[in-house]
Amino acid sequence: MEYVFFDIECACVYKNVAKICVFGYCVCDEQFHILKKEDILINPNGKFHLTDRGGEGIVLPYDYDEFKKYPDFKAFYPKIKQLLEGEDKLVFGHAAINDVKYLCLETRRYKLPSFTFRFADTQILYMAMTETYDRQAGLEALTQIFEIDYTPHCAADDAYATMRIAQEMCGRDKCTLPELLKKYSIRFGKIENYQFNNSSSNRRNEYLREKSREKRERGEKRARFNDFVYGYRVRPQSQELRGKRFSFSRSIEEEFALAKRLVKEIVKRGGKYSLKLSGCNAFVEREGDDSVRRNAAYKMRDEGKITDIYTLGEFERLYATQENDE
């Protein structure tokens, strides 16, 4: 069994065209002994557009004029196909779905048959291992974590770094790469017939499901509170809070019973409640709150737009009716 790690650099990437200029790969055996490591330089048949965007972008560690001397993608297609589709090998990449997409686009551009192979994504694997699903781990970040030397955006070196990261992950869990994939329930991505889908992990899928459930529930809570606020139109009993427009920190809003009770107290005294912080002149924060909304409220106080900020405790002491709450 051989492992093939690959990475691709493009001269330009647009919506429906990505012109590949380097196909870098690193083939190793099951003990991560490197069998072959190579950069295939390819004439992209197009200009380089990687740094046009406001000074940002990437600079490839190659002399761009060099590329014109090499054959184009069509010429290298059989070799790349053999590398990725050959028998008895596993294909890996860091955020491989991007590279797979570029391969797909180039086969279309040059009217070549679609690639057909399976691949696993080491970035997904890392996320599953470390259970950090809330942000992607960049290749550079991972090389720092595992102390791997490499030249960024040098395709063969990126492929090598990807391999070393896989090796380190195996070392950490003291198992082989296929065992690691199994352990973290990594499913292979696949390209076939110009259609491709990503490598995935069960844990990440579970996480995503959980997140979407939480998001839905938060949304439901907010919606309930929103609707209550919009629909609550009782006549005030006093003018104590006349001209005051309150907003609460999010965590208070999400505690429906509490938020509802407080809004009733405000309205009873002639005040108003708004979900929108801008336009308010009073704010109630939860002790120890460090949310975006709370910080925005403090900023508004500095600007003189908000005059009163209460903690929940202060507000309760001032306005909450002990008896006859409901």
Next chain:
DNA sequence: ATTCTGCGGGCCGTTCTCCA
């Protein structure tokens, strides 16, 4: 009969971080 309330849904945006 009118008002209040609960519950169901929907829409939009910004900013950040990945990838070449």
Next chain:
DNA sequence: TGGAGAACGGCCCGCAGAAT
């Protein structure tokens, strides 16, 4: 250029049934 995700933020409507 130009996607894909993710976190976070703001805004509204319609309807039915309960409450008064």
